[in-house]
């Protein structure tokens with residue numbers, strides 16, 4: 001039997017239409033609302049770790065209503081930040097990390113977070129997913145951010161074969177055309193949440209069914 005092959009340009013075009021009715025991925029929605037500085041994107045991404053978008057979005061907005069820049073954030077105490085973000089997971093630790101990052105940006109970078117991967121990854125609490133989202137969305141640099149949705153969907157397609165999000169990121173860097181590096185996250189987060197879901201994906205009505213190998217899918221809708 002011929003293996004199905006995925007035309008990434010066509011697939012992402014179909015997916016872009018299919019996700020129109022659904023809420024945008026959190027970081028992209030915040031960026032469209034003007035919270036698009038590297039610092040705001042970094043803080044919002046940290047808030048979103050292990051927290052549903054439905055919670056992390058209003059939490060980020062609440063914090064940004066008090067402090068949007070490293071200078072403003074460093075004037076709050078970690079306890080005040082914790083109070084503002086207490087709805088998100090690991091809020092106490094995240095509050096301390098956000099405060100420490102704001103202070104370091106003031107002390108070492110004159111108050112401006114540089115668009116630099118090494119610097120971002122040197123902050124406690126920041127991993128490749130958040131660093132790459134900041135670099136992609138706020139800095140408009142070609143970086144791929146792979147969360148659980150991007151990982152699951154691209155592996156189901158058979159487009160990559162990787163056991164962890166980190167390995168999927170490396171595999172996508174080798175395969176995915178650069179013009180899609182930022183958009184893949186924007187499109188596959190809502191697609192993974194609402195169509196190619198973790199359990200019982202909606203394959204029978206999926207717009208890329210004819211190109212998808214459905215790797216590991218045992219039951220679907």
Ligand code: SF4
Nearest residue numbers: 196201203206209212
């Ligand atoms: S056909 Fe099924 S497994 Fe493949 S992308 Fe669509 S929903 Fe996901």
